[in-house]
Amino acid sequence: MDGVHDLGGRQGFGAIGYAPNASPYHAEWERRVNALMFWALKTGAMNIDAYRHAVERMAPRHYIGASYYERMLTAIATLLVENGLTSAAALSDGAGGAFPLALPAAEGRSNAPDRRLFQRGERVRVKNEHVACHVRMPGYIRGKVGVVVGESPLTPFPDAHAHGLHAEDELTYLVRFRSGELWPNNAESALVHVSVFQSYLEPAG
Numbered sequence: 001m002d003g004v005h006d007l008g009g010r011q012g013f014g015a016i017g018y019a020p021n022a023s024p025y026h027a028e029w030e031r032r033v034n035a036l037m038f039w040a041l042k043t044g045a046m047n048i049d050a051y052r053h054a055v056e057r058m059a060p061r062h063y064i065g066a067s068y069y070e071r072m073l074t075a076i077a078t079l080l081v082e083n084g085l086t087s088a089a090a091l092s093d094g095a096g097g098a099f100p101l102a103l104p105a106a107e108g109r110s111n112a113p114d115r116r117l118f119q120r121g122e123r124v125r126v127k128n129e130h131v132a133c134h135v136r137m138p139g140y141i142r143g144k145v146g147v148v149v150g151e152s153p154l155t156p157f158p159d160a161h162a163h164g165l166h167a168e169d170e171l172t173y174l175v176r177f178r179s180g181e182l183w184p185n186n187a188e189s190a191l192v193h194v195s196v197f198q199s200y201l202e203p204a205g
Helices: 028-043 048-056 060-065 068-082 088-095
Strands: 123-126 145-155 170-178 191-197 201-203
Touching: 028 048, 028 068, 048 068, 068 088, 123 170, 145 191
Parallel strands: none
Antiparallel strands: 123 145, 123 201, 145 170, 170 191
16 A cells, blocks of 8 residues: 555655664563564464554554554554454553554455566566555555566465455565666666565566
8 A cells, every 4th residue: 555654765854863782672661562563473363464554554644653663552452453352442441541543454455367477587567556455565666677686485465464365375576676767867876676576566578
């Protein structure tokens, strides 16, 4: 889905702050939320694709104003409610006020019926698709042409996995793009490598 979460390749956000040897936590509650994340994944209360989609469908104002662990907590709580393991009322009672959850999910989709295998060195185009469901296609590569330089083992197809739908596992291809293809007349010369699911690709001709 297109949303404020997909910031890859965009300009105007300034330098990325980095503090060597910084603690991953700023408060004890963040450590507990991270532990809750691993519990939910280990017990099958959610899967990683459903979690990512729950983060994506946070209300834009909430998403932008939330910290990393606030987003994590919102996504986990949303999925626990949707999967019947708790209720919005119980969360609000425990929080002593309204507990914000993510917006409802869109319908997912299964594998592309026209997907095919690609070879290293083959030119491919990323499909120019706009879908409301979860998708692991960065917006900045949509419609762009690159070259296959490798492949990874079969992986659950996220567009279905996030929504509890059946789909065949897919290969992901490591695709090499030239920066000039991604950002014409506005980038230093460089090669950008992105792992792209099989269903997102088509032959470039």
